[in-house]
Amino acid sequence: MTRLIIKELKQLLPFTFLWLSLVVLFYGAELATVRVDEESYLSWCKEYCDVGTNIDLVLFTILFYMIAAYSLFPKEFDESTVDFLRSLPIGRKTIFISKVFAAWLLLCLLLVLDRVLQGLVLSFNTQTITGKSYWMNDLRFFTRDCLFAFVVVSHGVFLSWFRTAGLIIYCSYLIGLILLEQLIGASGIYNIFSFFDNEYDGQDLLIDWTVVGFHLAVAILLLIVSYFMWTGTDSRPRTPGSGFFAKALPVLFSVFGFLIVAGWMVSMLETASTESASSDIRKRTTDHYGFSYRTADEPAMLELERYVEDDYIALVDLLGAENQPVIQADMTSDSQHALGLATWKKIRMVLKSESEVNPLYRRVLSHETAHVFQSVESNRSLAKSANSVGFFIEGMAQYTSFTIVPDVESRDSNWLISSVAWKRHNIKFEELANRTAFEALYDPELLYGIGDIWVEAMARTCGNHSVGDFLRATGRDTAPPNLSGISYWRNHLQHIGCELELVNNEWRSIMEDIVGNRSVGAFPYFENVVVSKASGDGLVKIEAKLRPGESGILPEYYYIRVKSETKLASAVSPVLRGKLVRDGAEASVEFSVLSRLIGGKRFRYQLGYTPLPDSRNYFEQWRSGALPP
Numbered sequence: 114m115t116r117l118i119i120k121e122l123k124q125l126l127p128f129t130f131l132w133l134s135l136v137v138l139f140y141g142a143e144l145a146t147v148r149v150d151e152e153s154y155l156s157w158c159k160e161y162c163d164v165g166t167n168i169d170l171v172l173f174t175i176l177f178y179m180i181a182a183y184s185l186f187p188k189e190f191d192e193s194t195v196d197f198l199r200s201l202p203i204g205r206k207t208i209f210i211s212k213v214f215a216a217w218l219l220l221c222l223l224l225v226l227d228r229v230l231q232g233l234v235l236s237f238n239t240q241t242i243t244g245k246s247y248w249m250n251d252l253r254f255f256t257r258d259c260l261f262a263f264v265v266v267s268h269g270v271f272l273s274w275f276r277t278a279g280l281i282i283y284c285s286y287l288i289g290l291i292l293l294e295q296l297i298g299a300s301g302i303y304n305i306f307s308f309f310d311n312e313y314d315g316q317d318l319l320i321d322w323t324v325v326g327f328h329l330a331v332a333i334l335l336l337i338v339s340y341f342m343w344t345g346t347d348s349r350p351r352t353p354g355s356g357f358f359a360k361a362l363p364v365l366f367s368v369f370g371f372l373i374v375a376g377w378m379v380s381m382l383e384t385a386s387t388e389s390a391s392s393d394i395r396k397r398t399t400d401h402y403g404f405s406y407r408t409a410d411e412p413a414m415l416e417l418e419r420y421v422e423d424d425y426i427a428l429v430d431l432l433g434a435e436n437q438p439v440i441q442a443d444m445t446s447d448s449q450h451a452l453g454l455a456t457w458k459k460i461r462m463v464l465k466s467e468s469e470v471n472p473l474y475r476r477v478l479s480h481e482t483a484h485v486f487q488s489v490e491s492n493r494s495l496a497k498s499a500n501s502v503g504f505f506i507e508g509m510a511q512y513t514s515f516t517i518v519p520d521v522e523s524r525d526s527n528w529l530i531s532s533v534a535w536k537r538h539n540i541k542f543e544e545l546a547n548r549t550a551f552e553a554l555y556d557p558e559l560l561y562g563i564g565d566i567w568v569e570a571m572a573r574t575c576g577n578h579s580v581g582d583f584l585r586a587t588g589r590d591t592a593p594p595n596l597s598g599i600s601y602w603r604n605h606l607q608h609i610g611c612e613l614e615l616v617n618n619e620w621r622s623i624m625e626d627i628v629g630n631r632s633v634g635a636f637p638y639f640e641n642v643v644v645s646k647a648s649g650d651g652l653v654k655i656e657a658k659l660r661p662g663e664s665g666i667l668p669e670y671y672y673i674r675v676k677s678e679t680k681l682a683s684a685v686s687p688v689l690r691g692k693l694v695r696d697g698a699e700a701s702v703e704f705s706v707l708s709r710l711i712g713g714k715r716f717r718y719q720l721g722y723t724p725l726p727d728s729r730n731y732f733e734q735w736r737s738g739a740l741p742p
Contacts, residue, residue: 114203114210114211117203117208117211117215118211118214118215118218121185121211121212121215121216122215122218122219124184125181125184125215125216125219127184128184128219129219129223131180132223136226136227136230140230158231162250162311167309168291171305171306171308171309172287174261174265174309175265175287175305178220178266178269179265179268179269179272179280179283181219181220181269182216182266182267182269182270182272182273183269183273185212185213185216185269185270185273186212186270186273186274186343187273187276190343190346190347206340206344209339209340209343209344213266213267213270213336216266217259217262217263217266220262220266221259221262224255224258224259224262228251228254228255232251250318253318253320254318256320257308257309257325260308260325260329261308261309263329264305264328264329264331264332267331267332267333267336267339268332270343271335271338271339271342274339274342287305290304290305290306291306302323302324304324305328307321307324308328310324393407393408393409394406394407394408394445395407395408395414397414397418399421400425401421401425401437401438401439401440402421402422402425402439402440402442403439403441403442404418404442404444405441405442405443405445406444406445406464407444407445410444413465413474414444414464417464417475417478421475421478424475424478424479424482424517424518425437425482427517428479428482428483428486428513428517431517431577431580431581432486432490432580433578433582434486434490434581435490435585436489436490438458438485438486439458440458440460440482440485441458441459442460442461443459443460443462444462444463444464445461446462446463446464447463452477453477453478453480453481454481455481455482455484455485457485457488457493458485458488458489459485460478460481460482460485462474462477462478462481463477472518472520475518476514476515476517476518476520477514479513479517479518480510480511480514481510483509483510483513483514484506484510486584487506487509487510490581490584490585490588491584491587491588492588493588494587494588495584495587495588498587498601499548500548500549500597501546501547501548501596501597501598501601501602502546502587502601503548503551503560504545504546504548504564504567505564505567505568505583506564507561508560508561508562508565508567509564509568509580511527511561511562511564511565511568512564512565512568512572512580513580515565523728524565526725526727526728527565527729528562528566528624528627529627529631529633529634529724529725530559530562530634530724530725530728530729530731531559531561531562531563531565531566532566532623532624532627532628533628533631533634533636533731534556534559534563535563535624536624536625536628538554538555538734540555540563542599542613542617542620543598543599545560545563545564546598546599546601546602547598553735554734554735555732555734555735556674556731556732558729558730558732566620566623566624567620568580570616570619570620570623571583571611571619571620573619574615574616574619575606575609575610575611575615575616579609579611582609583605583606583609586605586608586609587605592605592608599613631663633664633725634724634725635662635664635666635667635668635724636662636663636664636724636731637659637661637662637667637668638659638660639658639659639702639720639733640657640658640659640660641657641658642655642657642720643655643656644738644739644740646740646741651708651709652705652707652708653705653706653707653740654703654704654705654706655703655704655705655706655718655720655738656701656703656704657701657702657720658700658701659693659700659701659702661700667700668723668724669693669723670690670723671690671691671692671702671721672688672689672690672691672720672721672722672723672732673688673689673704673706673719673720673721674686674718674719674721674732675689675706675710675711675716675717675718676717676735687710688730689704689705691703691704691720692704702720704720708740711740714739714740715739715740716738716740717735717736717737717738718735718736718738719732719733719734719735719736720732720733720736721733
């Protein structure tokens with residue numbers, strides 16, 4: 114049987130070369146349009162890992178696997194080469210099993226190669242902890258995809274007996290499933306697309322073994338039927354038109370399909386230049402920035418340009434920076450979740466057309482520029498320990514941006530909200546120095562405010578120069594490897610002549626003073642929280658009693674942030690408004706959440722409100738909930 118399997122693998126070489134060609138085109142397109150060292154597991158995984166089902170991806174995968182399945186039997190019978198195999202001293206069952214197993218084995222090997230290539234790409238990423246692969250998820254993905262390959266191969270072996278009619282039947286089946294999904298939202302356990310329906314428990318992929326088991330059972334049954342069909346068939350073509358066209362059409366269709374996919378991948382390389390040529394994007398350069406912006410935003414860009422170099426030099430002086438990188442700044446972002454993002458010497462941020470530049474834009478640009486300097490001055494080593502220094506990464510950028518572009522009112526409100534949260538939740542430095550643990554308990558936005566206060570305490574205790582000195586200390590050649598948490602901070606601060614305990618004492622003292630001298634803001638408490646199903650369509654109702662805080666005032670606006678426990682943690686958590694209900698002296702707040710936003714039976718949520726006019730929201734700790742039966 115081994116020789117038969119090797120023979121079949123050799124016959125499938127054209128299919129293998131087709132796959133390798135697509136891989137070269139895909140990775141070529143990706144590597145030509147992105148920075149490999151900035152890619153993370155999730156950004157590289159993209160639609161493949163997204164929650165839910167990517168129909169386009171499944172259709173392409175099915176088409177690809179069907180080509181392999183259709184390569185097994187029809188050609189052998191149409192060209193009568195199966196007669197030679199049957200003349201050998203081996204049984205027809207062995208021939209059948211060898212062919213099917215060879216196709217399945219090849220597909221599984223190609224899946225392994227794909228995972229290896231992804232791992233190699235991610236190995237170039239030294240800037241972010243998300244660059245690592247989640248190997249348990251990779252194992253689950255591989256197991257699921259390998260079983261899916263077996264299912265599709267079994268379908269193809271069965272349908273290939275009917276030649277072209279089999280393809281028509283299968284296309285009708287797939288189209289019917291898509292229509293059912295669109296019309297009624299679900300098509301049952303027989304939906305093969307459910308194989309790729311990604312759901313997560315935290316960051317762990319969940320596989321629906323009920324769906325997988327059903328399709329495996331059907332696949333085995335089809336293979337048994339296919340065995341009797343193919344072993345009971347002679348080598349003569351079963352359908353009319355088995356001459357030149359019958360032989361040439363499959364090849365032509367394969368070439369045509371390959372050209373379509375290749376054209377789509379090549380078009381990825383041309384997308385950026387095509388969009389640039391047809392858009393109104395303009396360029397401007399200064400001594401340290403290269404700006405891209407929309408023509409409509411030119412007034413704002415010209416106004417902002419007046420300040421950018423002075424703000425840049427102010428940051429250099431504040432950090433005592435030894436390097437002054439030229440930064441590419443894309444000002445065309447339309448993100449609703451972040452005003453700015455920074456990577457290695459690149460910034461992407463929102464800029465809207467205004468006659469006078471809002472100081473917020475200056476501060477955002479300065480904030481993101483600080484992130485660039487963090488990477489440059491630390492030689493990217495800071496990001497390698499992002500879990501231990503996450504609060505410093507955001508807090509330092511906040512500290513420098515408010516120092517260069519002051520906004521006393523905004524900063525005071527941020528410090529107040531952060532200090533109240535610190536006091537109520539009894540947040541310790543050990544939690545700050547573990548970003549993953551911190552964000553699992555508290556509002557991630559607190560890292561900005563609390564981090565800003567901590568850096569202020571560091572500057573007061575160790576001197577203004579200590580902020581930049583710390584960055585360079587983390588990237589020194591003699592820095593001990595593999596430090597984390599308190600050990601990381603104690604070592605690098607001692608290297609610049611500073612003590613962690615002294616900084617933490619000053620940090621706590623600042624926040625105690627803020628909380629103790631507070632005379633403004635409404636900070637009530639949520640109590641007796643109840644989760645129930647509303648009578649409306651697919652709504653989950655969350656109610657909580659309100660106990661006034663020290664000021665005795667209740668806020669006007671209330672919010673809930675929801676995070677599904679079956680989705681990747683990196684997904685953006687929706688924030689919804691609540692309704693304040695007064696009943697005499699009693700007060701409560703009600704929230705209505707669509708079930709689809711939860712995405713599963715388990716979910717986590719934070720309750721919050723706006724404590725000051727025009728301030729950011731205050732959120733309590735994460736709570737766990739489950740949909741009522």
